[in-house]
Amino acid sequence: MTNETATTPSGQPLGISHKPSATEAMFTKFKAENRPAFIGYLPYGFPNPDVSLDALRTMVEHGVDAVEIGLPYSDPVMDGPVIQAASQLALNNGESINGVFKAVETVANAGGVPLVMSYWNLVFHYGVERFARDFENAGGAGLITPDLIPDEAGEWIEASDRHGLDRIFLVSPDSSDKRLEIVAKNTRGFVYAASRMGVTGERDTLSTSPEQLVQRTRQAGAENVCVGIGVSTAEQASKVGAYADGVIVGSALVHTLLADDNVTARDTAEGLKLLAAKTEELAQGVRDAR
Amino acid sequence: MSVLDELVAGAVEDAAAREALVPLAELKEQAAKAPAPLDAKRWLKRADGIPVIAEIKRASPSKGHLSDIPDPAGLAREYEAGGASAISCLTEGRRFLGSLDDFDKVKAAVKIPVLRKDFIVNDYQVWEARAHGADFILLIVAALDDATLKHLLDLAHELKMTVLVETHTREEIERAERAGAKVIGINARNLKDLKVDVNKYLELAADLPADVIKVAESGVFGAVELTDYARAGADAVLVGEGVATADDHTLAVERLVKAGAQVKASETTPLSEHDGPYFGQYGGRYVPEALIHALDELETVYNEAKADPEFHKELARLQKQYVGRQSPLTEAPRFAKLIEERVGISPRVFLKREDLNHTGAHKINHALGQALLVKRMGKTRVIAETGAGQHGVATATVCAMLGLKCRVYMGQIDARRQALNVARMRMLGAEVVEVTTGDRILKDAINEALRDWVTNVATTHYLLGTVCGPHPYPSMVRDFQKVIGEEIKEQLNDWYHIDHPDAVCACVGGGSNAIGAMNAFLDDERVNLYGYEAGGHGPESGEHAVRFAPGTGQLGMFQGAKSYLLETDEGQTKDTYSISAGLDYASVGPEHAWLHDIGRVTYDYATDEEAMNAFRDLSQTEGIIPAIESAHAVAGSFKAAADLKAKGYEHPVIVINISGRGDKDMATAGKWFGYLTDEQSAALEVTGARGTEVA
Numbered sequence: 001m002t003n004e005t006a007t008t009p010s011g012q013p014l015g016i017s018h019k020p021s022a023t024e025a026m027f028t029k030f031k032a033e034n035r036p037a038f039i040g041y042l043p044y045g046f047p048n049p050d051v052s053l054d055a056l057r058t059m060v061e062h063g064v065d066a067v068e069i070g071l072p073y074s075d076p077v078m079d080g081p082v083i084q085a086a087s088q089l090a091l092n093n094g095e096s097i098n099g100v101f102k103a104v105e106t107v108a109n110a111g112g113v114p115l116v117m118s119y120w121n122l123v124f125h126y127g128v129e130r131f132a133r134d135f136e137n138a139g140g141a142g143l144i145t146p147d148l149i150p151d152e153a154g155e156w157i158e159a160s161d162r163h164g165l166d167r168i169f170l171v172s173p174d175s176s177d178k179r180l181e182i183v184a185k186n187t188r189g190f191v192y193a194a195s196r197m198g199v200t201g202e203r204d205t206l207s208t209s210p211e212q213l214v215q216r217t218r219q220a221g222a223e224n225v226c227v228g229i230g231v232s233t234a235e236q237a238s239k240v241g242a243y244a245d246g247v248i249v250g251s252a253l254v255h256t257l258l259a260d261d262n263v264t265a266r267d268t269a270e271g272l273k274l275l276a277a278k279t280e281e282l283a284q285g286v287r288d289a290r
Numbered sequence: 291m292s293v294l295d296e297l298v299a300g301a302v303e304d305a306a307a308r309e310a311l312v313p314l315a316e317l318k319e320q321a322a323k324a325p326a327p328l329d330a331k332r333w334l335k336r337a338d339g340i341p342v343i344a345e346i347k348r349a350s351p352s353k354g355h356l357s358d359i360p361d362p363a364g365l366a367r368e369y370e371a372g373g374a375s376a377i378s379c380l381t382e383g384r385r386f387l388g389s390l391d392d393f394d395k396v397k398a399a400v401k402i403p404v405l406r407k408d409f410i411v412n413d414y415q416v417w418e419a420r421a422h423g424a425d426f427i428l429l430i431v432a433a434l435d436d437a438t439l440k441h442l443l444d445l446a447h448e449l450k451m452t453v454l455v456e457t458h459t460r461e462e463i464e465r466a467e468r469a470g471a472k473v474i475g476i477n478a479r480n481l482k483d484l485k486v487d488v489n490k491y492l493e494l495a496a497d498l499p500a501d502v503i504k505v506a507e508s509g510v511f512g513a514v515e516l517t518d519y520a521r522a523g524a525d526a527v528l529v530g531e532g533v534a535t536a537d538d539h540t541l542a543v544e545r546l547v548k549a550g551a552q553v554k555a556s557e558t559t560p561l562s563e564h565d566g567p568y569f570g571q572y573g574g575r576y577v578p579e580a581l582i583h584a585l586d587e588l589e590t591v592y593n594e595a596k597a598d599p600e601f602h603k604e605l606a607r608l609q610k611q612y613v614g615r616q617s618p619l620t621e622a623p624r625f626a627k628l629i630e631e632r633v634g635i636s637p638r639v640f641l642k643r644e645d646l647n648h649t650g651a652h653k654i655n656h657a658l659g660q661a662l663l664v665k666r667m668g669k670t671r672v673i674a675e676t677g678a679g680q681h682g683v684a685t686a687t688v689c690a691m692l693g694l695k696c697r698v699y700m701g702q703i704d705a706r707r708q709a710l711n712v713a714r715m716r717m718l719g720a721e722v723v724e725v726t727t728g729d730r731i732l733k734d735a736i737n738e739a740l741r742d743w744v745t746n747v748a749t750t751h752y753l754l755g756t757v758c759g760p761h762p763y764p765s766m767v768r769d770f771q772k773v774i775g776e777e778i779k780e781q782l783n784d785w786y787h788i789d790h791p792d793a794v795c796a797c798v799g800g801g802s803n804a805i806g807a808m809n810a811f812l813d814d815e816r817v818n819l820y821g822y823e824a825g826g827h828g829p830e831s832g833e834h835a836v837r838f839a840p841g842t843g844q845l846g847m848f849q850g851a852k853s854y855l856l857e858t859d860e861g862q863t864k865d866t867y868s869i870s871a872g873l874d875y876a877s878v879g880p881e882h883a884w885l886h887d888i889g890r891v892t893y894d895y896a897t898d899e900e901a902m903n904a905f906r907d908l909s910q911t912e913g914i915i916p917a918i919e920s921a922h923a924v925a926g927s928f929k930a931a932a933d934l935k936a937k938g939y940e941h942p943v944i945v946i947n948i949s950g951r952g953d954k955d956m957a958t959a960g961k962w963f964g965y966l967t968d969e970q971s972a973a974l975e976v977t978g979a980r981g982t983e984v985a
Binding site for chain 2: 013015018077078091096120124125146148157171176199
């Protein structure tokens with residue numbers, strides 16, 4: 001049942017927002033400059049809520065264009081060991097979904113495009129409409145939903161329409177043309193193309209399949225296609241940035257804030273320094289792509 | 291003057307101005323020449339969907355300007371392409387900025403019925419609608435007295451038009467009914483906050499005769515409201531702003547039509563034949579896109595197999611020759627006596643002996659079925675998760691038999707509790723991976739299996755061990771398990787000359803053995819069905835795996851399906867606890883969630899202590915040692931007996947599904963009852979082979 005309906009100040013239900021997409025505006029600008037976007041991922045609350053805000057700001061200041069702020073989840077089935085460990089640390093250190101809007105503001109204030117990546121149950125439990133409202137109010141641009149396919153997204157499509165938020169769905173190398181069409185049709189902002197079959201994590205080599213997937217997704221009607229999963233070096237970022245509208249990096253950035261045991265947090269000052277350096281290295285790779 | 295009065299007065303004035311140009315007599319001649327109206331009623335109710343009346347709407351008094359709509363005909367065609375069943379065209383010009391000119395264009399553009407929506411209060415307006423080819427008009431009860439309402443309704447019906455009669459209150463609905471309305475529009479928005487109020491809808495729509503078509507008329511914006519209304523029993527919906535202002539009008543209508551079809555498909559009967567993806571509001575596919583291809587493939591192959599007699603022949607052969615089916619149905623008179631002593635009712639109790647299957651549990655039923663599908667799909671590798679180890683053993687077994695590569699994920703805590711099963715799986719050639727992430731129990735094993743599957747989906751089948759997960763697993767696993775209930779029915783008849791059981795009891799973790807035992811009886815109201823969850827230390831303790839008791843589970847998406855879920859205030863999965871690894875799971879199969887909500891199955895729980903007492907009771911009265919999981923059903927049978935007694939039964943026939951045998955649990959039981967010294971217990975725990983650790 002509808003648990004909450006958004007209303008206008010006069011008490012009328014909100015209509016379709018028609019607010020221009022912040023993400024699409026970014027891609028339009030970059031296309032004119034013939035450059036791909038650099039999208040960096042970091043879980044909110046990692047290694048703890050305060051430091052995570054500094055880390056998000058650091059990423060934007062050192063060259064990330066849009067930030068994918070992850071919401072830590074107890075059962076992250078699309079994530080590999082690095083992000084699992086980071087999420088667990090965040091949860092242990094008191095991460096709460098209420099705080100993520102602060103992170104969204106932080107990114108927006110630093111000049112980045114704030115995106116949130118969340119497993120669906122967290123948003124569902126918070127209340128889809130309520131999340132959309134709070135996210136919009138915080139200056140959020142869009143939501144990446146790794147375990148929500150458009151077919152199940154009725155409530156989110158409605159809420160995102162009312163609040164003018166981007167809906168970023170995923171495609172994977174074995175998605176059929178029909179699936180690509182469904183995703184492209186329901187997406188707003190960009191399509192997230194997984195570079196390969198599998199969970200998040202750093203990889204030494206990238207296969208050639210992402211390029212084909214980007215092509216196929218564009219043919220299916222997507223305006224903007226970004227590639228993520230497995231991109232961890234400047235060289236890979238360059239390679240991907242040559243054909244994709246954006247390069248998404250997660251684990252490699254997260255890694256800088258993890259200690260060598262891959263379980264605990266690194267010393268904060270040192271971690272942020274490494275994060276800044278890694279961000280710059282990757283940003284350079286993205287800039288050199290074309 | 292109310293807004294409605296003002297709108298009516300304006301509409302009457304405008305109609306009078308038109309009448310001065312075209313008198314009624316001329317209008318009647320035009321009406322005679324107009325093409326015959328389409329019978330809109332035939333478009334407004336269907337078994338497999340919720341018809342959508344999409345509205346051409348530029349503005350409204352409450353929301354002001356909405357959309358310019360320079361080309362109403364084009365918009366109507368877009369609605370039609372999206373699957374709209376009818377078009378509503380506003381012709382009121384003052385506040386809604388509509389016109390009869392719009393109407394003519396729309397009517398000419400589409401093949402579906404078109405509704406003239408205006409403030410119609412006199413004959414002229416009705417004739418005018420018909421003269422313009424309207425199939426369908428709106429009458430607003432609040433704007434009409436009884437006599438006029440009846441008169442206009444009769445006139446419209448004489449002209450073969452359908453009338454949508456708009457109501458807001460119970461009293462207006464009664465007036466509409468008395469006047470002979472066949473299609474009633476119900477406005478169930480809460481006038482205070484303008485939210486769709488489903489309870490108000492239910493209250494208003496209650497007692498309406500079945501032949502009256504109920505149209506939810508207000509506040510439908512998108513899939514959310516449509517779903518709410520559809521679940522509350524609306525036959526059709528009228529949507530304005532949500533489609534008129536959408537960027538893609540066709541897609542907006544399409545989404546609504548799909549949402550309606552989904553609701554209808556989710557509630558089909560008979561219950562025993564109901565298939566996913568949706569069971570009521572539960573089920574679905576909440577998984578990464580990367581798995582959709584594999585799930586589609588699995589569904590296709592499974593549907594082909596289901597229709598292939600050779601597949602059933604091969605499955606039946608293996609069930610008989612390899613598994614040892616049928617499993618017996620054993621009468622338990624000494625245990626029945628125990629129920630009599632404790633509850634004061636004298637039942638006949640029968641045990642369905644899934645414990646006597648090869649590998650000692652019901653899990654072999656679906657493991658075998660899925661393994662045959664793996665062969666059919668041409669895949670070579672199988673992964674599985676396991677809690678108690680029974681599903682892992684069953685999977686390892688069928689993989690050995692069919693020559694498939696097998697890897698089983700098991701939470702570290704479970705692996706320690708069930709060390710002997712770990713050894714069994716290894717003996718059978720499977721690789722056992724001990725999962726050390728998360729809570730290190732069943733759910734974490736499933737997460738790890740899902741990660742493996744996402745990575746290796748081209749060659750690998752995920753042999754899921756219960757009726758949870760994304761579609762088609764809940765339907766498919768149930769189909770492979772329903773043999774349990776079918777045999778119960780047959781054996782009661784053939785062996786004991788009993789027509790039907792009065793009760794079936796089963797334990798519910800994910801719910802595979804329970805649904806298997808119950809499926810054959812879901813549509814037989816004479817059979818009371820009882821499911822028992824793992825009560826652990828009791829729901830209040832926070833250490834349990836009870837999803838259905840008040841204050842425990844909430845709605846959520848978990849590991850692929852929407853169902854009841856034990857979760858924190860933040861939506862994080864809660865730690866669960868039970869003495870039985872096989873019931874220690876945070877969610878429950880979506881079909882069970884549905885059967886719970888519609889009241890077909892009574893769900894209750896048995897605590898660790900109750901289950902262990904029952905474990906001993908059955909062992910010592912019948913010489914049958916059940917799995918601790920099954921012991922929850924045995925413990926539950928006392929509660930079921932009490933319930934049956936309260937319902938007036940004196941000699942009920944109770945069937946308990948003994949889903950597995952208890953040999954694997956002897957270390958736990960020995961410790962629990964003090965048959966083993968601490969030293970011996972400790973020694974048993976370390977005998978367990980350690981798995982390959984996964985970070």
